[in-house]
Amino acid sequence: MSADPTPASTTEFRALAHARLDGFERAEVPEAPGLRRAAVALCVAAEPEGPLSVLLIRRAYRGRNAGQWALPGGRLEPGETPRAAALRELHEELGIHAEESDVIGALDDFPAASGFAITPFVVALRDLTELRPAPDEVHSVHRIGLRRLAEPDVPHWVSPEEAVPGGLPPGAAPAPPTGIRMLQMRFGPGMTIHAPTGALLFQFREVVLLGRTPAESRVAHFAQPDWTHH
Template sequence: MTAPLDPLDPLDPLDDLAAFRRLAAAKLGSFAHTTVPDAPGLRRAGVVLCAVEHDGVPSVILIKRADRGRNAGQWGLPGGRLEDGETPEEAALRELHEEIGLAAGSADVLGRLDDFPAASGFAITPVVVVLDDPGPPAPSPDEVQSVHHASLRRLADDDTPHWVPQPDGGSLLQMRLGPNWRVHAPTGAMLWQFREVVLLGRDVRVADFVQPDWTRR
């Protein structure tokens, strides 16, 4: 699978972080993201789709959450709930630093994707960040069990998204990023929209994606 390239840019954004930055800025700049409206009981969170160079190729950071607390043991993106007065972008960048020790500023944010209405009662805002030289992650043991990297090329591969039929007639998305690595919505839905909108240039939405029952906790 090859990402669409700018004809004036000879570098492949799946293999070059600077080329990916240019591609992502262009795609997100023209993407009309949706925002979940305020409602009684709605809580908000921000997460980061953070692209860095890992093992010589552009990759997105994922985490496996600690085996205690909210979302124990689940795959996720660095992020968390908004504090009073924060924007989703501010909360996402703060949590990126608190959870895995990486510092990013507003200049590193290229844009955002659709809010995802999680079954847990959160509206999750994904922001896309590129860091050229972030240094090694330093995960907080209270929140993060481990840090992982999914290459952009793996995200773009045809065999990464799998749709599993459900008894009610719907389909459950699994982003199969490696052996025994299955990421479901909400995180899987945000990764899929990132893949489709930024890497493949398609205008898609994900708010109605099926979420496993265990994500409601």
């Protein structure tokens, strides 16, 4: 059995992420009429007496994106930079005070079907003592271990029909095949994540954890399920 390739400490992760992101030529979504911008944090922290993991949330069951899997983040405020927005949202949603020096770098903008261009920032926390989720925005907080994220059985490619939550209704006929395949990041029972969040986790895995080249790990073309289009 091969050794675990994922870093074992925050110090190791920061060194690895810097090495792989400092030279990463990220793809940006250009300005366009009607385009809105958002930012999210791929926040890496050590579990209490455990391995490193990425923080994931399930949004509150009300308002925009009710009940969906997400990374901490949201839309930019007027005059705000994407980096500042990611750090602000991390604090507002989870009570985490991250410093500028905790931001390692950014991955590709993702052009979401909702009309937002999402900029993901990789954040490595030196210390995470307490989470304070905002109940009006966050239903629950989850951790995805870096080792699990890097495992080969996590990414799956399915047809749009297979991406319907719970499968097709009884008696419903599947739509004609289109040739489109959707990414599913399958972390365990009840935890299957699609784009945009699944795409951002996939690129983080490919670039930062597995050392793939930008050409091997672009995600802007990944299709999204219909329920994420708002």
